[in-house]
Amino acid sequence: MLKIGVFDSGLGGLTVVQSLAKYVKGAQIFYIADTKNAPYGEKTSQQILQFSLDIAAYFIQKHHIDALIVACNTATSAAIQTLRERYPQLIIIGTEPGVKPAIEQTLTGKIGVLATPATLKGEKYQQLASVLATEKDVTLYEQACPGLVEQIEKGEIDTPKTKKMLEQWLKPMRENDVDSIVLGCTHYPLVGNVIESIMQREINLIHTGDAIARHLLYLAHKKGHENKGKLDIMLYYTEDINQTIVRMLLKNITKIDAIEIGKQKTKG
Numbered sequence: 001m002l003k004i005g006v007f008d009s010g011l012g013g014l015t016v017v018q019s020l021a022k023y024v025k026g027a028q029i030f031y032i033a034d035t036k037n038a039p040y041g042e043k044t045s046q047q048i049l050q051f052s053l054d055i056a057a058y059f060i061q062k063h064h065i066d067a068l069i070v071a072c073n074t075a076t077s078a079a080i081q082t083l084r085e086r087y088p089q090l091i092i093i094g095t096e097p098g099v100k101p102a103i104e105q106t107l108t109g110k111i112g113v114l115a116t117p118a119t120l121k122g123e124k125y126q127q128l129a130s131v132l133a134t135e136k137d138v139t140l141y142e143q144a145c146p147g148l149v150e151q152i153e154k155g156e157i158d159t160p161k162t163k164k165m166l167e168q169w170l171k172p173m174r175e176n177d178v179d180s181i182v183l184g185c186t187h188y189p190l191v192g193n194v195i196e197s198i199m200q201r202e203i204n205l206i207h208t209g210d211a212i213a214r215h216l217l218y219l220a221h222k223k224g225h226e227n228k229g230k231l232d233i234m235l236y237y238t239e240d241i242n243q244t245i246v247r248m249l250l251k252n253i254t255k256i257d258a259i260e261i262g263k264q265k266t267k268g
Helices: 014-023 045-063 073-086 099-105 117-121 123-135 148-153 160-175 188-199 209-222 243-249
Strands: 002-008 027-033 067-070 091-093 110-115 139-144 180-184 204-206 231-237 255-258
Touching (some): 002 045, 014 209, 027 045, 045 073, 110 117, 110 160, 117 139, 188 204
Parallel strands (some): 067 091, 110 139, 180 204
């Protein structure tokens, strides 16, 4: 069986696991929600790199994974290059804001980007946005969303506080005829309906879960994976999680358990 390690700072990466579950068979998915250190988007690059290295080492030592998916835009920016250098034998796939498909699909040339502060400041995103924006006449409306990940992790998807935060961030996009919004964090698809309601128009919300799943299958097929058989999904967390969100996203989880990674201590 193909063994796949997936991680994020919390439950947002389960939106990527949702996509994997649609495409992948004959595999075991091990997901780590690093809730002990969430949110990554407000940590330093060095901290995020260390969290990522600790988790990758855990996956390899404990589960002997074949593939690693960094289901976090922030961790991808901080750690993907080092992970690939350290583990060249693994399939390693990161998560990047879908600026390219947004540019390909926009009709107005006005594109919104919602992301964590760390993602927007990251060199990887800055290079990507700079290059792509010069290829077509588009305007990017970038918005950092501090605190949104925490709201989602608490299950406050459509509470007045969450709506007020999103209303403030989305107002310039609505007023400037933005027709595509890049969801630059794997948590943000969970508030997609709220975003559409606030925008008051048909909006193209872009996240990259399906593209990640298809790319994984392509790379795994090259290594002999036949994509047949059952799929097991195991979820681990480094501190308490909102299991209501877990069940809302995935109904076919085989196991849920607390774990300790590196020097972290968790409740058993």
